[in-house]
Amino acid sequence: MRPFKKYCNGSYDFLNAESRSRSIEHVARTGRPREFDREQTLERALELFWSRGYGATSIQDLVDALAVERGSLYGAFGDKRRFYLEAVRLYWEVYERHLTTALDTSPLLPALREILTHPVRLDELISDVGVPQGCLVGNTTAELVPQDSEATEIVTRSYRRFTDIVAGALRRAQAAGEVTDTHSPEAQAQLLLYIVQGLSLVSRAGLGRPAALAAIDTAVDGLRA
Amino acid sequence: MRPFKKYCNGSYDFLNAESRSRSIEHVARTGRPREFDREQTLERALELFWSRGYGATSIQDLVDALAVERGSLYGAFGDKRRFYLEAVRLYWEVYERHLTTALDTSPLLPALREILTHPVRLDELISDVGVPQGCLVGNTTAELVPQDSEATEIVTRSYRRFTDIVAGALRRAQAAGEVTDTHSPEAQAQLLLYIVQGLSLVSRAGLGRPAALAAIDTAVDGLRA
DNA sequence: CCGACTTCTGTGCGTCCGTTCAAGAAGTAC
DNA sequence: GTACTTCTTGAACGGACGCACAGAAGTCGG
Numbered sequence: 001m002r003p004f005k006k007y008c009n010g011s012y013d014f015l016n017a018e019s020r021s022r023s024i025e026h027v028a029r030t031g032r033p034r035e036f037d038r039e040q041t042l043e044r045a046l047e048l049f050w051s052r053g054y055g056a057t058s059i060q061d062l063v064d065a066l067a068v069e070r071g072s073l074y075g076a077f078g079d080k081r082r083f084y085l086e087a088v089r090l091y092w093e094v095y096e097r098h099l100t101t102a103l104d105t106s107p108l109l110p111a112l113r114e115i116l117t118h119p120v121r122l123d124e125l126i127s128d129v130g131v132p133q134g135c136l137v138g139n140t141t142a143e144l145v146p147q148d149s150e151a152t153e154i155v156t157r158s159y160r161r162f163t164d165i166v167a168g169a170l171r172r173a174q175a176a177g178e179v180t181d182t183h184s185p186e187a188q189a190q191l192l193l194y195i196v197q198g199l200s201l202v203s204r205a206g207l208g209r210p211a212a213l214a215a216i217d218t219a220v221d222g223l224r225a
Numbered sequence: 226m227r228p229f230k231k232y233c234n235g236s237y238d239f240l241n242a243e244s245r246s247r248s249i250e251h252v253a254r255t256g257r258p259r260e261f262d263r264e265q266t267l268e269r270a271l272e273l274f275w276s277r278g279y280g281a282t283s284i285q286d287l288v289d290a291l292a293v294e295r296g297s298l299y300g301a302f303g304d305k306r307r308f309y310l311e312a313v314r315l316y317w318e319v320y321e322r323h324l325t326t327a328l329d330t331s332p333l334l335p336a337l338r339e340i341l342t343h344p345v346r347l348d349e350l351i352s353d354v355g356v357p358q359g360c361l362v363g364n365t366t367a368e369l370v371p372q373d374s375e376a377t378e379i380v381t382r383s384y385r386r387f388t389d390i391v392a393g394a395l396r397r398a399q400a401a402g403e404v405t406d407t408h409s410p411e412a413q414a415q416l417l418l419y420i421v422q423g424l425s426l427v428s429r430a431g432l433g434r435p436a437a438l439a440a441i442d443t444a445v446d447g448l449r450a
Numbered sequence: 451c452c453g454a455c456t457t458c459t460g461t462g463c464g465t466c467c468g469t470t471c472a473a474g475a476a477g478t479a480c
Numbered sequence: 481g482t483a484c485t486t487c488t489t490g491a492a493c494g495g496a497c498g499c500a501c502a503g504a505a506g507t508c509g510g
Contacts, residue, residue: 031456032506053368055280059498069459070499076457080498134367138426142359142367143278145429156430183443190440191420198423201363204370205381215415218408222447256486257476284468294489295469301487305468 036068038076045077046087050136054084054143085150091136092158099165108173112166113220116192119200120212135200142201163189170223180225188223195219261293263301270302271312275361279309279368310375316361317383324390333398337391338445341417344425345437360425367426388414395448405450413448420444 048065049057059080063070077083105111119135133139137158144151167189173179179188199212273290274282284305288295302308330336344360358364362383369376388411395410404413424437 030454030508032458032508034457035506053280058496060496071460071501072458074499133371139367141426141429142364146358146431152430156432159427159430159432182446184439186436187439187443190436191443194420194423194427194440195416196423197426198419198421201366201422201426202384202419204366205377205384206371207381207384211411211415214409214412215419218412218416219447221407222444254486255478255484257478257488259487260476283466285466294487296471296490297488299469 034072034076036066036072041066041068041076042087042090045083046091046136049084049087050091050139051133053139057084081148085154088136088140088151088154092154092161095135095137096158096161096165099162103165103169106173106176107178108169109178109220109223112169112192112223113216116196116199116216116219117213119196119203120209120216133204135197138197138200141197159193162193166192174225177225179223192219259297259301261291261297266291266293266301267312267315270308271316271361274309274312275316275364276358278364279305282309306373310379313361313365313376313379317379317386320360320362321383321386321390324387328390328394331398331401332403333394334403334445334448337394337417337448338441341421341424341441341444342438344421344428345434345441358429360422363422363425366422384418387418391417399450402450404448417444 044066045062048062052061059070059073062068062073062083066073068076073083077086099115102111102115137155140151141155145155146152163186167185170179170185170188174181174185179185195216199216203212269291270287273287277286284295284298287293287298287308291298293301298308302311324340327336327340362380365376366380370380371377392410392414395404395413398404399406399410404410420441424441428437
């Protein structure tokens with residue numbers, strides 16, 4: 001299985017900073033030191049959850065894949081649900097960082113097209129088995145929302161952040177005359193959320209890449225002023 | 226829990242015809258007659274699978290909700306997986322029938338808007354617990370595709386039928402000058418598939434209805450010639 | 451070296467899962 | 481009535497699940 005970083009070429013500086021401060025905090029504490037890297041283990045668990053889903057990933061699967069014993073996982077992450085939700089949060093942090101930097105350009109539409117085609121390009125990598133499928137936030141939505149209130153909160157916030165970021169970029173692009181202002185940036189951003197989530201989902205069924213790209217071009221051209 | 230028919234106001238003639246021929250076939254057979262209505266039980270199981278998902282619905286849940294004992298379910302539907310897949314097939318048959326009749330009109334765009342807003346209106350009903358969430362085909366995609374090859378086949382065919390039907394309607398509307406021909410009907414239909422699936426998924430998180438309607442209007446206006 | 455503290459390791463617990471099966475009940479065919 | 485077929489019922493099975501716990505192992509301040 002490929003490492004998590006393979007799927008998102010975003011910066012990991014904030015992760016390094018986090019683990020650094022965490023290890024400082026760790027050295028200060030007494031007791032036997034942890035033998036595994038918590039952040040790295042979380043990333044690998046994220047991959048597993050991503051590719052199999054929450055319910056279909058058993059603790060035993062995690063123990064086998066992470067080479068960390070049961071009790072250690074429970075000690076470091078709490079129960080399975082907390083473990084999963086922390087992985088989802090990490091996933092979104094990375095994605096949001098990627099999204100923010102990618103859309104901070106002018107002209108906007110090429111970057112937007114890049115963002116939208118991301119799931120398709122991810123899909124291209126899926127010749128191996130056990131490779132992540134779709135968007136983890138979308139998968140979580142399908143599996144746990146709205147039954148699990150904490151998952152619902154994470155998912156809702158993620159969607160909200162997506163539309164906020166995209167709407168902000170669209171607002172600037174509207175002002176620059178690049179994007180049509182026949183509809184509000186918020187409505188356009190909401191539509192783009194649907195498109196990227198729908199694309200992530202439908203792409204699992206392995207439809208052809210040309211059809212997906214044609215559909216995305218249709219959407220992007222619809223935004224053009 | 227509301228009956229399945231509540232969620233799809235389409236015609237059930239084909240279902241009646243099916244159960245009629247099935248019961249004729251049944252009378253011809255010897256042995257003890259089945260004490261429950263197979264089609265009705267399948268519909269109720271469909272509701273349960275729809276609201277909880279495949280993995281989260283246990284055989285015990287089905288036994289309790291359907292008032293049919295384990296052995297009878299296994300005798301009538303085979304194992305859990307076959308039961309679920311048959312429910313998904315039924316779901317799509319009903320939806321496709323609804324889609325076909327709804328889009329056989331002119332002008333097309335109001336009907337298309339109706340189709341797209343369907344998940345939102347479904348979402349409005351969700352004040353009760355245990356009410357269907359999203360689109361069952363989409364849920365199946367998230368949970369079983371591509372691991373389960375038979376589920377993948379059903380899902381892929383359903384998506385293909387959707388784009389075929391919608392592309393046909395768009396082609397007619399393009400010829401009538403109602404829909405823009407800057408992009409092919411196939412690309413437009415593929416985009417609409419993404420939108421409706423994304424909307425079904427995201428709506429689970431219970432975002433506001435006005436935002437969803439604004440996004441749909443943006444999409445529909447983008448198709449206008 | 452020592453006691454306090456944390457993590458590691460492996461075993462085991464109770465529960466629920468999907469599935470099977472045997473025995474009885476309820477029909478049809480002749 | 482008898483043989484045959486199918487459905488119903490309820491118990492039981494093996495396995496996997498999430499999770500808890502006791503003891504060993506390692507690190508600290510003193």
